Amino acid sequence: MSTENEGTAVPPAPSAPPPAPVDAPAAPAHQGHPAPGAAPDPAPPAPPQAPAQHVDQGYGSGPQAPASETGWDPHGAHGGHGGHGAHGGQDPTPPSSAPDASWPPPPPPSTPSYGGGGDGGAGHGSGGWGSSYQQPAPKNGGGRGRLLAAVLVAALVAGGAGGGLGYTLAKENDGNGSTTVSASTSGGNVKRDPGTVAAVAAKALPSTVTIEAESSSGEGGTGTGFVFDKEGHIVTNNHVVAEAVDGGKVTATFPDGKKYDAEVVGHAQGYDVAVIKLNDAPSDLKPLPLGNSDEVAVGDSTIAIGAPFGLSNTVTTGIISAKNRPVASSDGSGSQASYMSALQTDASINPGNSGGPLLDAQGNVIGINSAIQSTSNGGFGTGQAGSIGLGFAIPINQAKYVAQELIETGKPVYAKIGASVSLEDTTGGAKITEQGAGGSEPVDPGGPADKAGLRPGDVITKLDDRVIDSGPTLIGEIWTHKPGDEVTITYERDGKEHTTELTLGSRVGDS
Template sequence: MTDDTRSFDASDRPEFLPAEGPRPGWGNPAGGPAPQYRRPGPEFTPHHTTGPYQDPFGDQYGQPPGPPPTQPAGPPPPVNAYGMGPSWAPPPGGAPPQPSRDTRDGKGPRTGLMAFLAVLIALVAGAAGSYGTYLLSGSSAGLDPNYVIPSAPAGTTARPPESVAGVASKVLPSVVSLEVRGGSESGTGSGFLIKGGYIVTNNHVVAVASTGGEIRIKFSNRKSTTARIVGRDPNSDIAVVKPEETFGSPEVALGNSDSMVVGDPVIAIGSPLGLTGTVTTGIVSSLNRPVEAGGESGRDSALINAIQTDAAINPGNSGGPLVNARGEVIGVNSAIATLGSGSSLGGQTGSIGLGFAIPVNQVRRIAEELITTGSARTSRIGISIDQQYQGQGVRIAAQAERGVEPVTPDGPADKAGLRPGDVILEVDGQPVSDSRELIVTIRSKAPGDQVVFKYQRAGSDRTTTVTIGAAPAPSAQPS
């Protein structure tokens, strides 16, 4: 064997016995110099029993042929030193050395194998890293290829008849939208179908078509047809038109507006801003509100004794129904209060929660008269009002103006005993504070109705019953 220097850990070989001092008679089997085993510190020669043995790197050593070299004197090893069992310890100078693997003699791992293992480990580590990155990045990005949102449980569109949805589904088939053209003007509005295939709407919706224009009606089933004006009343802002076909649409039920009280729930249906079939809800926020309704330019304006509501009403709702919780029409939407003009929608502003409807009891009478005669009567009592009076109530003028007597001779007021200068305080128990309130209150009554007036004369309060009369009816002008 050639001279070779190796590092070696005696704990790897149980053949080594505890050292008790120098042992004679062993060395290199070939008779050469004994191999040197190096540790950090002084050199030493391992002690071995007689007979062949395999060194940690595979070399065979036989019976030592002669005495070993003289060993340097040193202190005895400590008892139970680490790594070699009882009564053995390495020579002084450090811990047992670790064997190094030498590939020069072909006995350890080769460079190619080590390179292959390095590549394999790199691939495995890369794959593991990529998968870990996917898990981390996928989770943080919210991606999950197996993610599914559960389907909603089976539902139903059926609603109780008394609910808003139930009332709307009942009334919507009877509500129509109108497109009106006449000369250089055009507009849109709403209406509703009543008995006999007639449609009720506002006068200011159809007025532009009264001199040869065109009216087209669109029903909730998306079918449309033309219509003609049966009659219109500028004083009440009510008109009736007759479509060529109704396509089987149902008529709406008319209720009793006198039974409504403040706080009752109501629903407005129509085509605001051209959006057909729009439903809004609210309450009756006031009653007997004197409001001026009519054309945008002031043409054909009317004073109405309106139902006030906070249900959203916008341009295009005009002529549509205001219904109660039973789906009965209790008013015709006719006007809205605004904070001013200048919006982008034709100079009109939207709803601010103050909408006004003509009470259906007045609408019923006007519609009947328009259908039967082509015109409607305007209720009156035959007095002139003192517009300069600033006190409580409404005072009848004291003297004639422009040849008109303060109290029309033989008129309803004259027959009831009212005189010039009398101050009217209440009508049917409802206080009146100005001329507008008195006018709309009288116009809301039908000719022939008897109404109790409370008035003041010469400082004393009195009452009288007035039978409502009517102004001369204008000639019928159906188109």
């Protein structure tokens, strides 16, 4: 399955005819002079007012970078990263030779991609769209003007008296049989119980940051991250900071407005995980508690925090819609793809959410928001993808392991079986190809697959109890494990099913 990055919404069509400018000229007074002694013509009734038109325009993000979140749109949420953030998924052409399952191969045919406006009002008047009616001047202006002034004064006096009387009566009724009820506390005085969305958000927001990454050429975008430890390490997506890796600039801004320069400690393109470290990190950092993504159940409540389309510190809610969802994502720049066995959520995730925490109802991090499924243009003519309720997060158990490796060594470590598999989007399994990537052997001599007895042409259908329906699914499932883990492989050869035990090998780095 592939996904794409988020995008912008289409402004609604106006519901009323376009108004004329508010300061349009008034209709001319009645032409000609009235006969002596004749009363002025009565004013024609004012036509009904035209309904006011109000248009809300969606907020946009910065320049778009190649798609990487859904199609896989990893911007599940990444805002304008030279195109990162909300990417419209691009479908790179699969390589002619099958890549090693241990390394991030190029994205499959349909890969997901990663993750101002204003209000306009319509003028209205009586006498046509935007025009107004002007009453003819009175025949004898002086006396009538004085009479009108007197009437106005009387009305004001009466209004003041009526207002005072109304207040007195209301005050008396308030203590004599009133059925209205006043809240004892409201707004900031209300105590939010633990476990409510408001309580979780209040506790988690101070430990989330909005990340701005910029390349040496000035291109970049916005994403999100969260405090991983007290030393100042922040975990986010690789595609959020990828532009700043070689000589770029990274900053992290907390909800209280404090902004810190940061540096990229390490990044893993295949996992789509990166770690940055704050320069001169404050001593009062509060790392977010990490949950156990293996224990998450479909239907569990979720809370996502991020900066969709640059709107920092945004909180959205949903549920876990599915687990172990195979997702392949790419940033659309021709770089290697990211693979995950993702947590699926319907919490609203858009460009700029990428790298932000996906929390459970207790405020524990269970995933890193990374990609969204998108309709792309979907007939609406939009260039960016937006949330349609299909967001994907990297399980925190996997992300935690990757982040720790990056902090310790600066390089990612990938588990591998030592065989090249087809990346075709099939449902029959992951087929070991007849030829390896770059003309290499399809099964590494002396590697894990070779020792387990696997051969070119074998079709892997299960890894432990996980059904494998394609090469990308197999890669994503392998990367949920660590090198040295023992797994059971079920495969088909010549129409017969076989099983074998395999000890996963390792590969260091993204190249």
